Amino acid sequence: xxxxxxxxxxxxxxxxxxxxxxxxxxxxxxxxxxxxxxxxxxxxxxxxxxxxxxxxxxxxxxxxxxxxxxxxxxxxxxxxxxxxxxxxxxxxxxxxxxxxxxxxxxxxxxxxxxxxxxxxxxxxxxxxxxxxxxxxxxxxxxxxxxxxxxxxxxxxxxxxxxxxxxxxxxxxxxxxxxxxxxxxxxxxxxxxxxxxxxxxxxxxxxxxxxxxxxxxxxxxxxxxxxxxxxxxxxxxxxxxxxxxxxxxxxxxxxxxxxxxxxxxxxxxxxxxxxxxxxxxxxxxxxxxxxxxxxxxxxxxxxxxxxxxxxxxxxxxxxxxxxxxxxxxxxxxxxxxxxxxxxxxxxxxxxxxxxxxxxxxxxxxxxxxxxxxxxxxxxxxxxxxxxxxxxxxxxxxxxxxxxxxxxxxxxxxxxxxxxxxxxxxxxxxxxxxxxxxxxxxxxxxxxxxxxxxxxxxxxxxxxxxxxxxxxxxxxxxxxxxxxxxxxxxxxxxxxxxxxxxxxxxxxxxxxxxxxxxxxxxxxxxxxxxxxxxxxxxxxxxxxxxxxxxxxxxxxxxx
Numbered sequence: 001x002x003x004x005x006x007x008x009x010x011x012x013x014x015x016x017x018x019x020x021x022x023x024x025x026x027x028x029x030x031x032x033x034x035x036x037x038x039x040x041x042x043x044x045x046x047x048x049x050x051x052x053x054x055x056x057x058x059x060x061x062x063x064x065x066x067x068x069x070x071x072x073x074x075x076x077x078x079x080x081x082x083x084x085x086x087x088x089x090x091x092x093x094x095x096x097x098x099x100x101x102x103x104x105x106x107x108x109x110x111x112x113x114x115x116x117x118x119x120x121x122x123x124x125x126x127x128x129x130x131x132x133x134x135x136x137x138x139x140x141x142x143x144x145x146x147x148x149x150x151x152x153x154x155x156x157x158x159x160x161x162x163x164x165x166x167x168x169x170x171x172x173x174x175x176x177x178x179x180x181x182x183x184x185x186x187x188x189x190x191x192x193x194x195x196x197x198x199x200x201x202x203x204x205x206x207x208x209x210x211x212x213x214x215x216x217x218x219x220x221x222x223x224x225x226x227x228x229x230x231x232x233x234x235x236x237x238x239x240x241x242x243x244x245x246x247x248x249x250x251x252x253x254x255x256x257x258x259x260x261x262x263x264x265x266x267x268x269x270x271x272x273x274x275x276x277x278x279x280x281x282x283x284x285x286x287x288x289x290x291x292x293x294x295x296x297x298x299x300x301x302x303x304x305x306x307x308x309x310x311x312x313x314x315x316x317x318x319x320x321x322x323x324x325x326x327x328x329x330x331x332x333x334x335x336x337x338x339x340x341x342x343x344x345x346x347x348x349x350x351x352x353x354x355x356x357x358x359x360x361x362x363x364x365x366x367x368x369x370x371x372x373x374x375x376x377x378x379x380x381x382x383x384x385x386x387x388x389x390x391x392x393x394x395x396x397x398x399x400x401x402x403x404x405x406x407x408x409x410x411x412x413x414x415x416x417x418x419x420x421x422x423x424x425x426x427x428x429x430x431x432x433x434x435x436x437x438x439x440x441x442x443x444x445x446x447x448x449x450x451x452x453x454x455x456x457x458x459x460x461x462x463x464x465x466x467x468x469x470x471x472x473x474x475x476x477x478x479x480x481x482x483x484x485x486x487x488x489x490x491x492x493x494x495x496x497x498x499x500x501x502x503x504x505x506x507x508x509x510x511x512x513x514x515x516x517x518x519x520x521x522x523x524x525x526x527x528x529x530x531x532x533x534x535x536x537x538x539x540x541x542x543x544x545x546x547x548x549x550x551x552x553x554x555x556x557x
Contacts, residue, residue: 022098037194049095136161141188149349204300232259234514235331237531243293258283334463351436373460
């Protein structure tokens with residue numbers, strides 16, 4: 001990313017647009033414009049003077065990150081998501097700035113296409129920069145601790161900038177624990193913005209401390225017209241369409257908005273983006289749309305139960321909260337399969353990964369890596385990692401990539417000299433002491449094995465549906481994917497006299513879209529289409545049961 005992406009100079013028309021929404025104020029040398037730990041802060045446009053962005057303000061280890069001058073604006077992606085800021089803005093000289101409150105910033109994002117595009121692209125690019133530098137919160141924990149690996153996954157999936165102090169490798173980690181008087185029994189710990197110390201937090205508590213877990217309060221009761229469970233592309237599309245059509249909508253997501261697609265470095269076959277876009281950008285744009293249509297989002301919300309009573313459905317969550325809805329769309333997706341090899345758990349999160357984002361690429365920068373899988377996810381990961389790593393070995397169990405990978409990806413892989421493809425190969429072992437050092441590959445044609453030097457292994461070998469929480473209440477296929485519409489045997493319907501709608505499960509009013517659905521096409525565009533279409537079907541079911549509160553003819557699919 002070039003400097004123009006992260007530090008654009010505003011033109012006169014852009015400044016004029018900001019002036020319509022901002023409040024002009026005088027600043028003096030040393031003034032704090034926002035501070036580490038703040039959750040509610042403004043986008044700042046510098047009119048005169050200079051403003052420094054610093055880490056650890058006021059401490060001996062204070063560190064200058066960047067300085068902004070006239071016609072530049074301050075802010076990072078967390079400004080839009082509500083995440084607590086982890087840096088401090090200090091006026092280096094007197095001058096004038098425009099303060100644009102977040103509520104007005106959202107108005108800009110919804111109404112001014114040109115300025116919205118500039119702001120979004122800039123904030124995402126800056127987020128990439130701070131992630132590369134390892135700024136943000138600090139995780140202290142052991143690589144052998146499953147809770148440390150759990151938090152590493154949550155941080156990576158949410159594209160949060162952080163540094164990891166590994167207990168076994170970094171003497172300063174032990175010293176910091178002594179200073180904080182934190183015993184090893186409390187590990188892992190997260191040093192969050194504002195100086196708070198989180199001791200082995202749950203996913204929900206971690207996201208809540210960062211300002212990202214929002215608890216819906218629909219008219220005080222938690223009731224809503226539509227509850228979407230799962231925040232991947234299918235769930236996001238359903239939530240946006242539901243909110244835009246007047247349904248009171250709640251979106252509940254366990255780990256990260258964008259789902260597994262949110263970790264994709266480049267989606268190149270999505271309509272309308274000829275240059276492609278990252279999963280992070282897709283998720284950020286969708287989240288903004290959901291907010292625009294007053295969708296209430298609940299993060300760190302792991303669904304654990306479903307109970308239906310007539311035309312009412314209740315979803316229970318791991319944090320003890322229960323939400324009630326007239327209709328439910330299940331979009332919980334699937335999780336990647338794990339390789340059946342010894343020592344896998346030992347290296348997961350610290351050498352073995354199930355996503356290829358900037359965070360994982362930083363951990364493997366300059367070294368050789370192995371990507372396992374023959375689908376589009378594996379191909380996209382290989383191309384992305386080739387830009388950061390010395391060499392990428394793509395291990396494919398099948399005879400050719402053409403069996404499961406899009407042609408445009410195959411072509412890019414074939415012409416990239418940093419990628420080597422091994423077909424009819426599979427992983428049979430992992431090598432390393434304190435870190436992953438190699439991957440043992442077997443050639444299934446000859447039976448011979450070889451050890452491929454590698455500091456990281458990225459696994460994309462198919463998925464299992466996230467449907468176990470339903471406890472078999474809804475009809476599923478033999479692999480656990482939910483059956484919908486005409487695929488449901490008549491004997492499995494809860495009301496055999498009522499034919500299910502196209503994306504409806506065996507229970508009326510409960511729908512399924514995306515990767516959790518049986519026979520779904522595992523593509524982002526398809527998932528988004530299903531999520532959008534499901535809202536129209538929700539209207540049809542609500543109308544049939546007399547529960548529709550808005551005109552279904554308004555629904556756009």
